[in-house]
Amino acid sequence: MRIEQDMKLDFKDVLIRPKRSTLTSRSEVDISRDFVFLHSQRKYHGIPIIAANMDVTGTFQMAHALARHKLSAALHKHYGDAELLAFFAEDPVPPAAFYSMGITRPDYDKFVRIMKLAGNTIQHVCVDVANGYTKAFIGFIHKLRNAYPEITIMAGNVVTGEMTEELILDGVDIVKVGIGPGSVCTTRKMSGVGYPQLSAIIECADAAHGLHGLICADGGCTSPGDLAKAFGAGADFVMLGGMLAGHDECASDIVEVDGVRKMRFYGMSSREAMEKYAGGVAAYRASEGKEVLLDYRGPVENTLQDILGGVRSACTYVGARTLKELSKRTTFIRVSQQLNEVFGAS
Numbered sequence: 001m002r003i004e005q006d007m008k009l010d011f012k013d014v015l016i017r018p019k020r021s022t023l024t025s026r027s028e029v030d031i032s033r034d035f036v037f038l039h040s041q042r043k044y045h046g047i048p049i050i051a052a053n054m055d056v057t058g059t060f061q062m063a064h065a066l067a068r069h070k071l072s073a074a075l076h077k078h079y080g081d082a083e084l085l086a087f088f089a090e091d092p093v094p095p096a097a098f099y100s101m102g103i104t105r106p107d108y109d110k111f112v113r114i115m116k117l118a119g120n121t122i123q124h125v126c127v128d129v130a131n132g133y134t135k136a137f138i139g140f141i142h143k144l145r146n147a148y149p150e151i152t153i154m155a156g157n158v159v160t161g162e163m164t165e166e167l168i169l170d171g172v173d174i175v176k177v178g179i180g181p182g183s184v185c186t187t188r189k190m191s192g193v194g195y196p197q198l199s200a201i202i203e204c205a206d207a208a209h210g211l212h213g214l215i216c217a218d219g220g221c222t223s224p225g226d227l228a229k230a231f232g233a234g235a236d237f238v239m240l241g242g243m244l245a246g247h248d249e250c251a252s253d254i255v256e257v258d259g260v261r262k263m264r265f266y267g268m269s270s271r272e273a274m275e276k277y278a279g280g281v282a283a284y285r286a287s288e289g290k291e292v293l294l295d296y297r298g299p300v301e302n303t304l305q306d307i308l309g310g311v312r313s314a315c316t317y318v319g320a321r322t323l324k325e326l327s328k329r330t331t332f333i334r335v336s337q338q339l340n341e342v343f344g345a346s
């Protein structure tokens with residue numbers, strides 16, 4: 001047994017210190033980014049925020065709504081072949097829409113089948129497992145990269161620098177970072193495993209950037225300020241589940257509770273999801289997700305304005321004219337636990 005003594009931080013433990021700025025308005029800030037992905041060599045231009053590949057948020061409707069603002073969606077993996085083929089046959093396909101998959105044989109076979117028919121309209125894939133530290137996951141990445149040198153691969157999840165480096169060397173373009181921070185995730189409670197998300201982002205971004213790779217901070221953002229902190233910490237992309245749930249573009253019905261309109265949102269490893277897709281929770285495992293009822297919030301458009309406005313505002317406060325400059329201009333200040341409890345830093 002070993003104890004690491006270094007302080008590890010979450011979004012709520014810090015604030016961004018204001019800096020002298022010549023910017024006079026948020027409208028002067030450009031929050032889009034341009035990347036050339038390390039392995040696929042494909043070019044990306046957009047606002048690097050991605051809807052999570054959960055079945056409530058990773059929908060075609062969400063992909064279309066986000067594309068209007070140059071944001072992306074990772075589609076959930078439960079769509080059928082025909083629906084996916086129709087989506088990827090659209091002209092144009094919503095930019096940087098990610099096809100998602102797990103690492104089972106049927107996941108791979110489905111992807112091969114669809115790629116054959118959809119051709120090069122599928123350019124970005126998201127390989128998603130709860131634990132990105134397994135040999136099977138690395139083996140899958142090798143197989144996928146060898147078979148498809150030209151696709152952009154986002155894969156995870158991991159939370160440490162050395163595993164980020166390994167994945168980038170194995171062929172991953174964007175390493176997905178986050179174990180346990182999700183709003184409907186119970187991994188930390190159920191297994192005791194996890195890593196404070198802000199520190200995970202800082203450490204993984206540093207490791208990835210050293211090899212010209214990128215990271216996507218996945219999970220734990222509950223307000224626009226958290227996205228600003230994630231980008232400030234070095235995230236190239238940020239993935240959102242809960243913040244995009246509760247909207248018209250989600251695959252979830254509106255239910256009324258005491259006269260208030262609500263929408264269901266659940267983790268992809270929750271009992272609810274496992275009952276829907278796998279006929280129940282297997283005897284050897286516990287669910288590591290939960291279901292919540294969120295207030296219904298109408299079209300995602302209004303929430304997007306808040307999110308984009310918040311990130312622009314952070315850039316203005318530290319004098320960053322572009323999102324790329326934000327991390328260079330970010331100094332985090334630690335917030336005392338007491339202040340945090342009273343005012344909430346996040």
Ligand code: 5GP
Nearest residue numbers: 052182183185219220241242267268269289
């Ligand atoms: P949020 O933005 O809601 O805080 O986090 C979204 C992320 O939570 C997803 O992208 C995914 O990585 C993670 N997640 C989704 N469902 C589950 C689950 O059932 N269990 C766990 N451990 N993580 C989940």
